[in-house]
Structure formats: structure tokens, C-alpha cells
Amino acid sequence: MSAPQKQTQKSRRWWGPYLLGIGCLLVIAIAAFATKSQWMPLVNVPGMAGTDSLQEDAADPHAGHDHGQAGHSEAASIELSDRGLKNIGFKPFVVEPTPYERVLTLPAIVVERPGGSQIHITAPLTGIVTQILAANGEAIEPGQPLFELRLTQEDIVNAQRDYLTTNANLEIVNREIKRLESLGEGVIAGKRILEQEYERQKLEVALRANEQAMLLHGLSDEQVAAIRQTGQLFRNLTVYAPEHTDTEEACRGPHLFTIQRLGVARGEQIEVGRELAVLADHCELHVEGIAFEDDAAEIREAARERKEVSARLLRGDSQGSLVRGLTIRYVADQIDPTSRALKVYLSLPNEVALDRTEGDSKRFLEWRYKPGQRMEIRVPVETWQDQLVLPVTAVVDEGAEVYAYRQNGDHFDQVPVHVIYRDQESVVIANDGALYAQDVVAGDGAFQMHLALKNKAGGGIDPHAGHNH
Numbered sequence: 001m002s003a004p005q006k007q008t009q010k011s012r013r014w015w016g017p018y019l020l021g022i023g024c025l026l027v028i029a030i031a032a033f034a035t036k037s038q039w040m041p042l043v044n045v046p047g048m049a050g051t052d053s054l055q056e057d058a059a060d061p062h063a064g065h066d067h068g069q070a071g072h073s074e075a076a077s078i079e080l081s082d083r084g085l086k087n088i089g090f091k092p093f094v095v096e097p098t099p100y101e102r103v104l105t106l107p108a109i110v111v112e113r114p115g116g117s118q119i120h121i122t123a124p125l126t127g128i129v130t131q132i133l134a135a136n137g138e139a140i141e142p143g144q145p146l147f148e149l150r151l152t153q154e155d156i157v158n159a160q161r162d163y164l165t166t167n168a169n170l171e172i173v174n175r176e177i178k179r180l181e182s183l184g185e186g187v188i189a190g191k192r193i194l195e196q197e198y199e200r201q202k203l204e205v206a207l208r209a210n211e212q213a214m215l216l217h218g219l220s221d222e223q224v225a226a227i228r229q230t231g232q233l234f235r236n237l238t239v240y241a242p243e244h245t246d247t248e249e250a251c252r253g254p255h256l257f258t259i260q261r262l263g264v265a266r267g268e269q270i271e272v273g274r275e276l277a278v279l280a281d282h283c284e285l286h287v288e289g290i291a292f293e294d295d296a297a298e299i300r301e302a303a304r305e306r307k308e309v310s311a312r313l314l315r316g317d318s319q320g321s322l323v324r325g326l327t328i329r330y331v332a333d334q335i336d337p338t339s340r341a342l343k344v345y346l347s348l349p350n351e352v353a354l355d356r357t358e359g360d361s362k363r364f365l366e367w368r369y370k371p372g373q374r375m376e377i378r379v380p381v382e383t384w385q386d387q388l389v390l391p392v393t394a395v396v397d398e399g400a401e402v403y404a405y406r407q408n409g410d411h412f413d414q415v416p417v418h419v420i421y422r423d424q425e426s427v428v429i430a431n432d433g434a435l436y437a438q439d440v441v442a443g444d445g446a447f448q449m450h451l452a453l454k455n456k457a458g459g460g461i462d463p464h465a466g467h468n469h
Contacts, residue, residue, distance in 0.1 A: 076414040078405070078453045085445065092407065093394055093443030095435050100387040100428055102421065103378040104298055108289040108311065110348065110373040112282070117371075119257070119279040121146065123270045124218025125237055126153035132266055134277070139256040139365040140241050147239040147264075147276055156217045160233045163210035167228055170203040239276060254352065255283050256365060282350055282367045286329070287311055289344040289377045293335055296342055298381050303328040307380045309346060314374040323348070328379075346377065387420075388429040394443050395419065395427050396450040404429070405449045407440040412449055415441075 080088070112118060131148035134140055151157070177196045214224050218237060227234050241257055260280040264270060291299055302309070309326045332343040354366035395417065396403045402419050405412040418430040429435060442449055 073413075075457060076453070077408070077411045078414075078449050078456065079411045080449070080452070088445035088448035090445035091443045092440050093391060095388055095390070095437055095439040095441060097386040097431075097437060098389055100384045100389050100421075100426070102381045102384065103423060104291070104295055104302075104381050105424060106289040106291050106295075106344065106377050106379065108287050108346075108375040108377045110369050110371055110375060111286050111288045112280075112371050113284065113286050117281055117285065118260070119242060119281065120275055121239065121241075121277045121279060123149065123272060123274045123276055124239070125149065125151055125156055126271050127151045127237065127269075129264050129266055129268050129270060129276075130236065132262065132264070134259050134262075135362055136259050136262050137364055138259050139254075139363045140259065140279075141256055142241055142243045144241045145238050146241055149237040149239065149270070151235060151237055152269075153217070153272070156214065156219070157233065159210060159213045159217060160227060163207065163214060163224075163227060164231060164233070166203055166206045166210055167231075170200065170207060173200045173203060241279065244281075254355070254365070255281075256363075257281055258365060282370070285348045285350055285369055285371065287326070287346040287348045287375055287377060289346070289379075291342045291344055293340050293342055296331075299328070299331060299342070299344055299379060302379050302381070303331060309377055309379050311346065311348070311375050311377045313369070314376055326377075344377075344379075384428070386431075388431050388435060390427045390429055390441065391443050392422065392425055392427050394441050394446050395429075396447050398450070403446075403450060404435065405442040405446045406435065407442070412442060414450075414453060 080090075127149035129147060130150050132146075133148065134144070134146050140146070173196055177193060177200065180193050180196065211224050214227075215221070219227075219234065223234055223237075244255060257279040258281075259277055261278040263275045263277060270276070306327055308324065309328060311323045311326055312321070313323075326346045326348065329345045329347050332345070335342050348369055350367050350369050352365055353368040355363070357363045390404065394404055396405075402417050404415045404417050406415050415434050417434045418432060419427055420430050421428040435441070
């Protein structure tokens with residue numbers, strides 16, 4: 001082999017490994033550049049951070065943003081877009097020192113007023129039901145006719161007959177006295193006129209007794225007067241709705257009765273005292289709260305001072321609006337020997353939720369509060385001044401820790417807080433520097449923020465990976 005050929009072969013042996021090494025370095029450089037978003041945050045190299053940080057600042061509109069709070073940590077901070085805040089139902093809450101009223105929360109139920117909410121309509125006389133003028137569930141006014149009865153009771157028939165007979169005899173005596181007085185003095189002895197006067201007085205007494213007997217049997221004054229004017233026996237009786245006798249009801253709508261139950265049918269023979277219908281007067285109801293024996297002293301104090309009690313209607317898993325301005329009407333004078341429960345009663349003014357009239361001119365009402373509905377009453381016990389009070393939805397429990405989420409510019413910082421007291425609606429936070437007046441926290445949406453922060457810390461799949469913000 002010649003010298004030049006040997007030199008060429010030697011050069012090839014030297015350049016082969018060199019080119020292979022350069023190729024490997026290029027592959028590694030390309031791979032490193034493609035995956036720099038993953039390894040770059042873990043490396044703090046002064047020379048390399050400069051260019052990349054400038055690129056990130058140009059891409060991130062929040063780069064270099066001052067969050068306004070010392071000790072800001074990305075690990076305990078979450079940033080959400082405007083759409084994200086709407087999705088979680090975010091509502092800001094401004095922290096302000098305010099009085100907090102500690103309350104005693106009691107389960108309760110709406111009940112009717114004993115002796116006041118139900119009125120039983122009974123048959124005043126024996127007879128046959130000829131007409132039913134009201135429908136079940138109909139709203140009726142006081143004095144409205146309810147039933148027509150055809151009288152078959154012998155006592156009322158005899159009372160009417162005696163009344164008409166006495167009235168006829170009285171008219172005869174009056175005519176006789178008038179005739180005797182027209183004859184003049186001296187013709188007829190005064191003794192005869194005096195005898196007729198005595199007879200008239202006896203008949204008037206008997207007539208009044210007959211009137212009272214018919215009234216006791218259920219006839220009205222108008223019906224008795226009609227019997228006397230027409231001279232005919234009264235065959236039919238109309239049963240009317242009674243007038244209101246309770247004037248202390250705090251009614252917030254038309255004070256009407258409702259036909260709660262009809263107890264007879266048309267053509268039915270009924271006896272005296274038979275129940276015809278049950279009327280309901282739900283213009284005012286009672287709330288029956290269940291307390292423990294140990295709560296008796298605090299309830300007694302609230303009743304003595306006439307403190308304002310509130311109640312809330314429970315609908316399944318939700319809660320209705322709060323009814324304010326209620327007071328304790330009375331506390332039961334006995335404790336249930338089995339459950340050791342003490343019952344507390346409040347007056348509940350009712351209001352009409354639906355008022356409609358059907359084609360047959362019958363009116364129907366639906367009251368907002370009905371017997372049997374579950375409620376929750378809140379009896380005030382004591383007031384604490386200058387407390388940091390947050391909505392119960394503004395804090396998140398995680399084991400022994402409780403967190404609130406304070407707004408810090410475009411971020412929300414996780415803030416550990418100490419809970420002094422809480423109820424079903426509010427949380428009292430210790431004024432220990434964790435939160436200050438005028439801080440804005442997430443009143444609603446804090447729990448969703450907490451989940452998002454845990455997901456961020458857990459290293460889950462980033463939905464924005466590969467996107468330049």
C-alpha cells in the first residue's frame with residue numbers, strides 16, 4: 001500500500017469517532033431544548049435563566065406582579081380566570097368587625113293553634129241534607145251559607161206550631177181590647193178590660209218563651225221573625241259559616257276560612273250534633289320548637305326579655321327565607337319523660353301564596369305556611385362585639401386546619417385561620433393577624449378553590465401544558 005493511501009485510511013479512523021460524538025451532542029441538545037419547560041424550573045443557573053425568564057415575562061401578563069402581601073407563596077396561592085370564578089360561584093366578602101349574636105338553634109314544626117285553627121260545624125237540628133253549598137278546600141267568608149237542611153225534628157215543629165198559636169191568640173186579645181176601649185167609659189165595666197190586659201201579658205210571655213225555644217233549636221232571629229210575619233212553619237234551615245271571634249290574629253292577607261273536611265253527603269239523614277264540616281283558620285299558626293332540658297334557662301331568659309326570634313322553613317336539603325320578628329309565645333310546663341324534650345311555641349303570621357277563583361265562582365287559597373312543615377328556629381342567647389364574622393361557606397376544613405382564601409390581586413392566597421365559634425350560617429374568626437379589616441375573601445367558592453389548589457400541588461395533568469400564556 002502506498003504512503004498516500006495509508007494516510008487517507010488513518011484520517012478516516014480519526015474523524016469517524018469525532019463525527020459520532022458531535023452527532024450525539026446534537027441529539028442531546030435538541031432533546032434538552034424540546035423539554036426545557038419540564039427541567040428548567042428545577043435548575044437555577046444564572047447564565048441560563050436570563051433569556052428564558054425574559055421569554056416567560058413576555059408571555060405571562062402577570063410576570064413581576066406584586067401581590068401586595070408579604071410572604072406570598074405560589075404553593076399556597078391559586079389563580080382563576082373570570083370564567084373560572086363564575087363557574088365556582090365566587091362571591092367576594094369584605095372582612096369587617098361586627099357584633100355577633102350567638103343563637104340557640106332548635107328543630108321545629110308548624111302546628112295549628114289549639115282551639116283556634118279548627119272550627120267544627122255541627123247540625124243544630126235533625127233533618128235531611130238537601131244542598132251542600134261549599135266544596136272541599138274552598139275558601140269561604142264568615143256568614144257564607146254552607147248547607148241546606150229540611151227539618152224533620154218533632155221538637156222544632158212543635159215549637160213553631162206553639163209559637164204560631166200563641167201569636168194568633170195574642171192578636172185576638174189585642175183586637176178585643178181595642179174593641180172594648182172603643183165603646184167608651186160606662187158602657188162596659190173596667191173589670192172586663194183589665195181581664196183582657198192580664199191575658200195579653202200572659203200571651204206575650206209565652207210568645208217570648210217560644211221564640212227562645214226556636215232560637216235554642218238553631219233558628220236565627222230573622223227566621224223567627226219570618227215565621228211570625230208569614231204565619232207558616234219553617235221547613236228548611238240554612239247553616240252559615242261562623243263569624244270570627246279571635247281578634248288577636250296577625251293576619252297578612254284575607255281572613256277567610258277553608259273547608260278542611262266535609263262530613264256529610266246530599267240526601268243524608270242527620271241527627272242533632274252531627275259534624276257537617278271542619279273549617280280551618282290558618283291565618284295564624286304556631287311553630288313548635290323542640291329544646292333540651294339544659295336549654296330551659298336560656299330560653300326562659302329570651303322569653304322574659306322578648307328577644308326577637310327568627311325561623312327558617314326547611315325544604316328537603318335546602319332552606320327557605322328567614323322569618324324575622326317572631327317572639328316566644330309560651331314554654332310548655334312539662335318535659336317529655338322519654339326524650340327529655342322541652343317544647344317552645346312561637347306565633348307565626350301566615351300569608352297567602354296563591355289566590356285563585358274557578359269557573360264556578362269558588363275561591364281557593366293556598367297558605368305559605370302549612371301544618372306539618374319542618375322549620376328551624378334561632379333563639380338569641382348573647383351578643384359578642386367587634387368580631388370577625390365570615391359566612392360558613394368562606395372557610396374550608398382540612399383535618400385540624402381551617403383555611404380562608406384572601407384575594408391578592410389576581411390570585412387568592414390560602415390563609416390558615418383559627419375558628420372561635422361557628423353555627424350553621426356563620427363562623428367567628430380569631431382576630432390574631434391572619435385576616436384584617438377590609439380584606440376581601442371568597443365568601444362563596446372557597447371549597448372549589450381549595451380543591452383546585454390541592455390539584456395543583458398534587459402534580460396532576462396540567463390542562464394548560466404546552467400552551468404559552
